[in-house]
Amino acid sequence: MGNLINEALSMGWMAMALLVGLLIYFQVSISDPVAKKRATFKTFIGIIAAFLMFVAIANYKNNFYGENRLLPVSLVMITATTFMLALYFTNLGALLKIGGFMFFVAAFLSGYGNWLPQVEGGFPPKEEKLDFSSMTPQQLADEGEKIIFGGIGQNKVQGAIGKGQCPLCHAFHQGMLGERAPNLIGLPERAGKERLEDPKYSKGKPAAREYAQKEAFPGSGTAENGQEYIAESHACPSCYVVAGYGVKGTNDKESPMPAIHKPPISLSLPELAAVDTWLYVREGREAPSYEEIIKSYEKFIPEADRPKQQEEKAAGPASALLADGSEPVDQIFAKAQCVSCHTIPGIPGATGTIGPKLEEGTNAPLRIKDKDYKGSAKSTPEYIMESIVDPSAYVVKPFPDNTMPKVFGQKLSAGALKKIVDYLSQVKAGAPPPKIS
Numbered sequence: 001m002g003n004l005i006n007e008a009l010s011m012g013w014m015a016m017a018l019l020v021g022l023l024i025y026f027q028v029s030i031s032d033p034v035a036k037k038r039a040t041f042k043t044f045i046g047i048i049a050a051f052l053m054f055v056a057i058a059n060y061k062n063n064f065y066g067e068n069r070l071l072p073v074s075l076v077m078i079t080a081t082t083f084m085l086a087l088y089f090t091n092l093g094a095l096l097k098i099g100g101f102m103f104f105v106a107a108f109l110s111g112y113g114n115w116l117p118q119v120e121g122g123f124p125p126k127e128e129k130l131d132f133s134s135m136t137p138q139q140l141a142d143e144g145e146k147i148i149f150g151g152i153g154q155n156k157v158q159g160a161i162g163k164g165q166c167p168l169c170h171a172f173h174q175g176m177l178g179e180r181a182p183n184l185i186g187l188p189e190r191a192g193k194e195r196l197e198d199p200k201y202s203k204g205k206p207a208a209r210e211y212a213q214k215e216a217f218p219g220s221g222t223a224e225n226g227q228e229y230i231a232e233s234h235a236c237p238s239c240y241v242v243a244g245y246g247v248k249g250t251n252d253k254e255s256p257m258p259a260i261h262k263p264p265i266s267l268s269l270p271e272l273a274a275v276d277t278w279l280y281v282r283e284g285r286e287a288p289s290y291e292e293i294i295k296s297y298e299k300f301i302p303e304a305d306r307p308k309q310q311e312e313k314a315a316g317p318a319s320a321l322l323a324d325g326s327e328p329v330d331q332i333f334a335k336a337q338c339v340s341c342h343t344i345p346g347i348p349g350a351t352g353t354i355g356p357k358l359e360e361g362t363n364a365p366l367r368i369k370d371k372d373y374k375g376s377a378k379s380t381p382e383y384i385m386e387s388i389v390d391p392s393a394y395v396v397k398p399f400p401d402n403t404m405p406k407v408f409g410q411k412l413s414a415g416a417l418k419k420i421v422d423y424l425s426q427v428k429a430g431a432p433p434p435k436i437s
């Protein structure tokens with residue numbers, strides 16, 4: 001859009017220069033004094049009108065993206081231009097005057113809309129204070145998109161990720177591969193049908209379920225409808241494991257997905273409601289009401305486990321880091337979800353099996369010596385850094401490529417990366433793990 005306007009503008013300036021040249025040429029060639037006087041006047045008006053028109057377009061272009069209050073100025077200029085052109089092309093005069101009047105009305109209305117609230121609203125702008133419960137479904141969905149992807153409109157951006165961290169594991173669009181976790185497109189549809197009707201789900205009968213966890217907490221019951229299934233998936237991933245996605249060796253009885261309301265992700269119930277609303281709204285479906293969603297979570301998350309209500313805080317900016325490097329290294333591993341995929345000696349909870357055990361003091365030298373190694377690392381720390389910021393530089397056998405997220409180079413501070421590299425360099429097979437610093 002911006003480019004198009006830019007090109008149109010530069011062509012416009014050229015065309016205008018040409019026009020001015022032509023007009024002056026014609027005028028010089030007129031010999032009758034009266035006709036010459038009229039021609040001079042018309043040329044003058046014509047040039048001013050054309051000039052105003054372009055200034056108007058340029059102004060419109062510059063203010064198009066910001067919600068700028070100068071926008072109506074463009075409309076006023078266009079109005080003036082049309083009136084001037086009416087003087088110039090006397091035959092079309094009436095038409096142009098009507099057109100000009102309509103522009104004037106448009107300018108007045110948009111000026112009214114743009115100016116008034118800012119002038120009259122003497123209150124400081126509402127910042128950071130968000131009440132999820134009183135939002136429209138679209139507003140709530142927008143907050144959900146911010147929590148999942150870090151910003152509105154970010155859902156199609158490769159590597160976009162917000163505090164919910166879901167894109168670390170999940171794909172969200174048709175055709176995208178979901179190797180490490182189910183693609184969440186179509187979730188609202190399948191949640192209430194396929195999933196609940198799966199004999200392995202055994203709707204309403206916790207005792208019959210063969211999973212690591214039978215229910216979220218004793219007596220919490222099981223999902224009765226699609227929204228409850230989604231709430232249960234988030235609060236108690238190991239209550240039902242989508243076939244083929246379980247932790248290796250558990251026969252799909254245990255899920256590698258972290259409970260979303262627990263640290264390090266710790267989404268509050270209102271935030272979870274925003275996430276779920278986005279999952280429905282982005283498919284053009286009607287989401288359950290805010291109250292219904294909250295109730296579904298209350299069924300699976302006991303009062304004591306509910307993160308402090310955070311509905312008043314806006315989701316962090318798109319650039320928010322997963323870890324800033326001030327944390328001890330075990331927290332960095334947890335916050336960045338390395339622990340969900342990797343077993344890391346000495347790090348509590350790091351028992352993942354989706355990727356290799358990170359004994360890099362032993363592994364890294366072997367990797368660099370491998371005949372298939374095409375990366376550029378010369379030392380253990382370099383190899384670890386490369387594996388984190390460019391996981392496809394060398395793919396550890398027998399793991400598939402493109403499973404490890406490629407976002408850590410942007411989502412971890414230099415300090416956090418250094419702590420990770422320092423720690424992993426010291427982890428050796430068969431030796432006691434290094435101390436956490």
Ligand code: HEC
Binds near residue numbers: 256
């Ligand atoms: C560390 C990886 C990981 C992260 C992070 C993660 N998930 Fe998952 N998720 C999985 C895996 C693996 C499964 C499949 C196993 C299971 O059913 O629990 C899954 C299952 C699900 C399901 C059930 C899907 C279905 O088709 O039935 C939902 C819903 C879901 N995740 C939502 C989310 C949301 C929303 C987030 C972010 C707030 C998130 N997940 C974060 C790995 C992850």
Ligand code: HEC
Binds near residue numbers: 169342391
């Ligand atoms: C969604 C799962 C997943 C997450 C999250 C993940 N990894 Fe990985 N990682 C893998 C897989 C799979 C491999 C092996 C395939 C490859 O080399 O790309 C791997 C490979 C590695 C290797 C190379 C190991 C070796 O022995 O050569 C390192 C180092 C590593 N990951 C570190 C990390 C760190 C640090 C984090 C967190 C910041 C992290 N990974 C997060 C899945 C993951």
